[in-house]
Amino acid sequence: MSVDKPNILVVEDEPSQLELLSYNLAVEGYEIFRAESGEEALLLLKEHSIDLVILDWMLPEISGLEVCRQIRRNKQTKDIPVIMLTARGEEDDKVRGLDIGANDFVVKPYSIKELCARVRSNLRIKYDLNTSDTLEFEGITMDIKRHRVHVNNNKVSLGPIEFKLLHTLMVSPTKVFSREELLDRVWASNIDVETRTVDVHIGRLRKQLNIVSDIELIRTVRGFGYSLDSGLN
Amino acid sequence: MSVDKPNILVVEDEPSQLELLSYNLAVEGYEIFRAESGEEALLLLKEHSIDLVILDWMLPEISGLEVCRQIRRNKQTKDIPVIMLTARGEEDDKVRGLDIGANDFVVKPYSIKELCARVRSNLRIKYDLNTSDTLEFEGITMDIKRHRVHVNNNKVSLGPIEFKLLHTLMVSPTKVFSREELLDRVWASNIDVETRTVDVHIGRLRKQLNIVSDIELIRTVRGFGYSLDSGLN
DNA sequence: ATTCTTTGTAACAGTTCCGTAACAGGCAGC
């Protein structure tokens, strides 16, 4: 699986269309593979790890429908999202397509914007399911997707900044962060904030954590900054 | 649960008949709703998602014929199969009934066996298409193909956007969706929509859900977005 | 102990964010 740049296979027999699509998707930051026929598509699917397929309904020789069916039949490729492009929005086609296992439909003529939105959302569904991000440290559990924090199994409710702050600390627990560093990471764009503000937020975060834990979980390193560290080691 | 079990509404003013029918159909594995008058029937049709109606021809005040006409007139109920019960097999009645849109006729006195067969065949027409995809979470049941949502077995009626919105949330329950993400997934084609519009639709969805549930099912994560989450875990 | 520096925190004044009512346009059905 490609981690940073998703690989998209575009299957379209009309060269100008293929070019247009490829270009626009490449701009969005995807790695594009092109195929002008069903055979070519199936070959590329075998040789590369494709994350998503955009498939024209009308293709010479092997139809888009058939390509989709083959993708679904193969164990290696059966979970790849397929977006089909159809010339007209014939309900009949749509039903057949969805039966075969196409994930989504885009009717020509379509806007690039729309197609990109579909691509994004279909990619995300896959990534979401596989990514169950949780961070843990000394009794603190942070579930990023669900945006929840527990300490010793007690729920802690944090405001946006507190959440980001704790997240930053938890990514490198035991590391000592200077106030400047925390400003960079948590506040990012807004650099016009006093360094003392960090102290205040650390205080607020501590207060929330202390409601459910009597151990001091955030350590002050005088003259340097803060770190997530109960001081047990 | 009344989602996989087809819901049948029996309309019959004679209590003993009503009881007999209800009992025999319940034995066959249907969920039965009873009405002794036309008004009652129409009310139940609004409040529950009925899959089939058994309708006595002779009813006080509103006749069976009229009830049938009303069912056909309403967009929400127009595809529900209606089986009419008539006292004598008067050709005239039958013709009028079929004109109005009754799907089938059973002449009194009838055998339970015969009626059950008719019920089965009339249900099959609709049901065969539906190998019912359903999503569930914390009392919410969503039947995707039939476009139905129940909360604690109470029907909830949602507009198209509300439905998609809830669907999106239910695919990854407890996950926090940003407004942009929801726009991508729910609106897809129409990206030029204000992010605040999401809030309004979340509000509308909440209102519908709250009619039948006093628990807040959609959580607001300030500064981030929304998630399906009753907050019970 | 005294002084100076650094940190904790309460309090206040914005500011931002969210829920919702109200309104207007679109569209389907009658």
Next chain:
DNA sequence: GCTGCCTGTTACGGAACTGTTACAAAGAAT
């Protein structure tokens, strides 16, 4: 036409959050 339903936008009030400050408390250095 009218009517009713659905949708997108806006505006406003209230709630939650944030940044700053001032002062108290704690450590270091002398």
